[in-house]
Amino acid sequence: MTEEWSVHGLEWTIKELFVYPNEYIYWSIQIVMYPLMTGLVAGAFVLSSLYHVFGQKDLKDMAKFSLVFSFALLIVAPMPLMFHLQQPLRGLEVFFTPHFTSAISAFGIVFFTYSMIVASEIWFVYRRFFVEQVSSLEGKEGIGNTLKRFIYRMLTLGAYDISEEALRKDERAIKILAAVGIPVACFLHGYAGFIFGSVKANALWMTPLMPVIFIMSAIVSGIALCMLTYIVIMEWKKFRIRTSSRPRQLTAEEVGGAEVDLVKKSSRYLLGFMVVAITLEILDLVFRGYTAVKSWDILRSVIYGKDFVNIFILQYTFGNLIPFVMLLLPGLTVRRTAVALVLVIFGVFMMRWNVVIGGQAFSLSFAGYMHYHLPVIPHSFETYKEGLFGALTIAVMPFVLFWGINKLLPSLRYK
Amino acid sequence: MTTLRGAAASALPLAAFRFLTRSEARAAVEGAKVRWGFLVDTYKCVGCGFCVKACKLENEVPYDAPVTRTWVERYVILKDGRMLADTPLGARDGFTGMEVQGVQVRKREIAKAFFVPKLCNQCENPPCVQVCPVGATYQAPDGVVLIDRSWCIGCGYCIMACPYGVRFFHPVYRVAEKCTFCYHRISKGMKTACVDACPFGARQLANLKDPNDPVTRVILTQRVAVLKDEYGTKPQAYYIGLDENVR
Numbered sequence: 001m002t003e004e005w006s007v008h009g010l011e012w013t014i015k016e017l018f019v020y021p022n023e024y025i026y027w028s029i030q031i032v033m034y035p036l037m038t039g040l041v042a043g044a045f046v047l048s049s050l051y052h053v054f055g056q057k058d059l060k061d062m063a064k065f066s067l068v069f070s071f072a073l074l075i076v077a078p079m080p081l082m083f084h085l086q087q088p089l090r091g092l093e094v095f096f097t098p099h100f101t102s103a104i105s106a107f108g109i110v111f112f113t114y115s116m117i118v119a120s121e122i123w124f125v126y127r128r129f130f131v132e133q134v135s136s137l138e139g140k141e142g143i144g145n146t147l148k149r150f151i152y153r154m155l156t157l158g159a160y161d162i163s164e165e166a167l168r169k170d171e172r173a174i175k176i177l178a179a180v181g182i183p184v185a186c187f188l189h190g191y192a193g194f195i196f197g198s199v200k201a202n203a204l205w206m207t208p209l210m211p212v213i214f215i216m217s218a219i220v221s222g223i224a225l226c227m228l229t230y231i232v233i234m235e236w237k238k239f240r241i242r243t244s245s246r247p248r249q250l251t252a253e254e255v256g257g258a259e260v261d262l263v264k265k266s267s268r269y270l271l272g273f274m275v276v277a278i279t280l281e282i283l284d285l286v287f288r289g290y291t292a293v294k295s296w297d298i299l300r301s302v303i304y305g306k307d308f309v310n311i312f313i314l315q316y317t318f319g320n321l322i323p324f325v326m327l328l329l330p331g332l333t334v335r336r337t338a339v340a341l342v343l344v345i346f347g348v349f350m351m352r353w354n355v356v357i358g359g360q361a362f363s364l365s366f367a368g369y370m371h372y373h374l375p376v377i378p379h380s381f382e383t384y385k386e387g388l389f390g391a392l393t394i395a396v397m398p399f400v401l402f403w404g405i406n407k408l409l410p411s412l413r414y415k
Numbered sequence: 416m417t418t419l420r421g422a423a424a425s426a427l428p429l430a431a432f433r434f435l436t437r438s439e440a441r442a443a444v445e446g447a448k449v450r451w452g453f454l455v456d457t458y459k460c461v462g463c464g465f466c467v468k469a470c471k472l473e474n475e476v477p478y479d480a481p482v483t484r485t486w487v488e489r490y491v492i493l494k495d496g497r498m499l500a501d502t503p504l505g506a507r508d509g510f511t512g513m514e515v516q517g518v519q520v521r522k523r524e525i526a527k528a529f530f531v532p533k534l535c536n537q538c539e540n541p542p543c544v545q546v547c548p549v550g551a552t553y554q555a556p557d558g559v560v561l562i563d564r565s566w567c568i569g570c571g572y573c574i575m576a577c578p579y580g581v582r583f584f585h586p587v588y589r590v591a592e593k594c595t596f597c598y599h600r601i602s603k604g605m606k607t608a609c610v611d612a613c614p615f616g617a618r619q620l621a622n623l624k625d626p627n628d629p630v631t632r633v634i635l636t637q638r639v640a641v642l643k644d645e646y647g648t649k650p651q652a653y654y655i656g657l658d659e660n661v662r
Contacts (some may be wrong), residue, residue, distance in 0.1 A: 004587070005477040005480050005586030005587050006586055007480050007481060007482050007583075007584070007586050008571075008583075008584040008586075008589070009584075010481065017516055018499075018500040018501060018502075018516060018662070020486075020502070020533075020579075020580035021481060021482065021483055021486045021502055021504070021505040021580075022482050022483065022574075022580050022581065022582065022583035023580050024583075026571040026574050026575065026584070027571060027575065081570075084570070084571075085568050085569050085570055086567075086568070086569025086570075086571070086584055086589040086590060087567065087568045087569040087589060087590060088568075090549075090566070090567075090568040090569075091568055093549040093551075093566065093568055094548050094549055094568070096549075097549050097550055097566075098548065098549070099547055099548055099549055099550035101544075101545045101546070102545065102546045102547055102548040102572065103546070103548075104546070104548035104570065104572055105548040105549070107548070195572075198546075199546075199575050199576055200542065200576075200578070200646055200647075201542065201575065201576055201577060201578035201646065202575065294645075363580075364578060364579070364580045364662075365500070365580075365662035366662060367498070367500060367662055
C-alpha cells in the first residue's frame, strides 16, 4: 500500500512495557486547554455574579470587567475542540445531530444557552451606555464617529428609554440573568468534568467527584485570571501615562492603578474556593488509595512515580500551597498578589494537564505506560495545532478578543 | 410489469406510508435471526499472525501503520512470578524471537506461555456507541458495532471509552476505525478474513441466536470466559483457556 498515512498520536506518544497496539495519547494539549478555557469562562462569570446576585458591593468594579472578559473567553472556549477534531469541518454536526447519550452532545445546547445569558446580561448592563453614546456622538464629524454611532445604534436594539423606571427594570433583569447564569455556568463546566468522569474505561478519570472538582478549580482559575488581568491592565495604564510625554486627560494619580482594597477582597473569595477545590482533590486521592481497587497499582505508580513532579511539585506545591501562603500572609501587596495569581493559574493548568495527560499515562492493560512529548517546533499542521504553538494561540485569543470588545464596551473604570 | 407495479404504488393512498416509531422499528428487526459473536480458542493459537495480516489487507488498514483492527498478544509468565507480554506491530509478522518486553527469556525460566488474539468484542452494551456525540457509530441489529465514516467528527471520545483499546483513528480517512467482524463479508454469508486466515481454527465466528450453530453450541456448552466483564459492557467475544494474567 503506497498511500500516505499518518497515525494520530504516534508523533508524541512513547510507549513503555505492555501497551495495546492501538493505544496512543489521543487527547493531547488541546483537550488540556478546553477545560481550562471553559473553566475560566465559568469562573469569570461567577465572579461577576457575586456582585450582581449576592450584592457583594466591594466587587462592583470587578463585576463589569469580569462579565465582559467572560464573554471574550466564551467565544474562545470551543476553539480548542475545533483544533482537536480530526474532522473540524464536521464539528457542527454536534448541533445538527446530537446523540444525547453522549456527554459531548450537550455542548451545543449548554454553550448556546449560556452564550445567550451572558450576551443579554451584557446588553442590560450596557444599554444605558449605548443610548448615551448614540446621543453624544450625534452630529460629530468623521467616518469613525458615524460608524461608531451606527454600531451603538444597532446595539441599542431600538430601546432608547433610559428613564429611572426603565433602568430599574434593567437592574432586575441583570440580577435574574446573573442568578440563572450561575447554575448554567457551573453546568457548562461541570459537564466538561462529566465528560471525563464518566469514562468508565479510564481508571484515573472515573469518579463522580470529577464534575465538582472541575467546577471548583474552574472558579479558582476564573477569579485568578480576572484579578490578574485587572491588575495588569490598570498598572499598564498608570505606567503608560507616567512615561508618556504627551499631555493626557488623566494623570497617573487619577488612574491610580489597581486598587489594593479590591484586590484584597477578591483574593479572599479566591482563597475560599481554593480550599474547597483542594479538599475535593485530596479526598479523591485518599479515597483511591484507601479503597485500592484493581487499578490502584498502576495509578499509584503514575501518581507517586511517573507524574510525581507534575502533581506534587508543580500542581500542589507551586500551584496551590505557595500562592495560598502568599495570599494569606499579612500585608498583602498588589505585586505579591500578581505573582500568587500567576501561580494559581499555572496550578489549575497543571491540574488539567495531570487529569487529561495523566489519565492517558498508563495503558488499559494496566501493565504499561505512555509518555507524552508535547510537539514544540511544528513541522506539520497537526504538530502546530496539537503542539505548543496551538496551545499558545488559544491562550492568547481571549486577550485579543477582549481588547476588541473592550473598545466598544469599556469595562474598566478609572477614578 | 414494472409499469404495473409503479401504477399500483402510485395508486396507494399516502396514509399507507408512515414513519415507524422507535419501538416498532426495533420490533421489526428483533425478529432477526442473527446475533454475531466470536469464539477464540487460545489453546489453538500459535501466534503466527496470519489473522492480523489478512485483516490489514482485507480492511485496507495501511500495512505498516502501527494500528490494527485485530492483534495477537503473547504472554510469558516466568517461574519467578513475573508476567511479560508484548504484541510487536500487533503480531502482524508473528512472534519469531525469545525477546519479550526487551527481556531475553530462556526456556527454562518459563512457567507458562500462550497467545491471545484480540478483536472488537461487539459488546451488547457498547460504551463507544453511548459516547459518540453525533451518532456516527451505531450498533447494527445483528449486534455488530459500525462507524459511519462520512459522519464521524474525529473527537476520539469512543476511542477513550473502549476498555479493550480496539479503536483508533484510521491513518488515511482520519475518522474512528474498528473491527467490524468484516461486515462486508459476513453479511454475504462469508466468514471474516481472520477466521479464514487462521490455519488452526483458533478463531471462529458464531451466530449466537442459532442454537444449532456449532460454534454457538461450544459457547453454550463449554466453559468460556470474556474479557474485562467488570466494565459491564457485555462483550460477545468468548474465549476458551483464558488466564488470569490476560489483560
